[in-house]
Amino acid sequence: MKTIADVMSRDVTSVSPDDTIRHAAELMDDLDVGALPVTEGNRLTGMVTDRDITIRATAAGLGPEETLVDEVMTEDVCHCYEDQSVEEVMEDMRDIQVRRVPVVSRDDHKLVGIVSMADLVLDDTDDGKTVETLRDISSPLPPGQPSTSPQ
Numbered sequence: 001m002k003t004i005a006d007v008m009s010r011d012v013t014s015v016s017p018d019d020t021i022r023h024a025a026e027l028m029d030d031l032d033v034g035a036l037p038v039t040e041g042n043r044l045t046g047m048v049t050d051r052d053i054t055i056r057a058t059a060a061g062l063g064p065e066e067t068l069v070d071e072v073m074t075e076d077v078c079h080c081y082e083d084q085s086v087e088e089v090m091e092d093m094r095d096i097q098v099r100r101v102p103v104v105s106r107d108d109h110k111l112v113g114i115v116s117m118a119d120l121v122l123d124d125t126d127d128g129k130t131v132e133t134l135r136d137i138s139s140p141l142p143p144g145q146p147s148t149s150p151q
Contacts, residue, residue, distance in 0.1 A: 004089050005082040007120060008103045008113035014039040017046070017070035021053045021062075024069050037102045038073050042110045044102050048073040080115065081106045090120060 014037040015024045024036055028050055038046040048069050056072040057064070079102045080089045093101060100116040 002086045003082065004080055004084050004086060004103055004115050005113075007086060008082065008115040009119055010113045012037060012102075012111065012114045014111060015048060015069050016040065017068065017073065019069050020065060021048070021057055021067045021069060021072060022064035024048050025050070025053055025064065035100060037111055037114065038069055039111050044077070044079060044104050044109060044111045046070075046073040046075045047077045047102065077102065079104050082112055086120065089115060093117070 013027060013031060015027060017038055017040060027036060028034060034051075035047055035049040037044055038048055052072040052074065053064075056062075057067050062071065078092060078096055078098055080092065082103050083106060089101060093099070100114055102111055103113040103115055104110060105112050
C-alpha cells in the first residue's frame with residue numbers, strides 16, 4: 001500500500017497568520033502556486049489562497065500592506081497524515097473537491113508536506129483512480145449543495 005509520504009512534496013513553503021497578505025501574494029507569485037499553508041511554530045493553523053486574497057480582502061476593501069493573513073485565511077482545512085494511504089486521501093479530495101491537501105504528522109500536527117493532484121498524477125500507478133479523482137474534483141457541485149472553502 002502506497003502512503004502519502006511516498007508521493008507528497010516535502011519542500012513546502014508556509015506563511016504565518018501575522019504575515020501580510022501582500023507577503024503571501026508575493027510568495028505565491030515567486031513559487032507559482034495558488035495556496036499556502038499557514039503555520040504557527042510549524043503547526044498547521046489554516047490555508048490562504050489567491051482567491052482568499054483576491055475575493056475576501058478586495059471585496060472587503062482591505063489593503064495588502066495592513067491586512068494580515070489570519071484575517072482572510074481558511075482556518076478549518078482538510079488535511080491528511082503522512083501515513084494515510086493514497087487511495088484514502090484521494091477519496092477525501094474527491095468528496096470535498098480540493099486539489100491540494102496539507103500533510104501533517106500524526107503525533108504533533110506539524111506540517112511535513114503537501115500533496116496535490118499533480119503529485120498523484122505524476123505517480124499514477126493506480127489503474128485510473130487518479131484520473132477519476134481529478135474528474136470528480138473538477139465537476140461542479142450539484143445545485144443547492146454547499147461548497148467547501150477553496151484550497
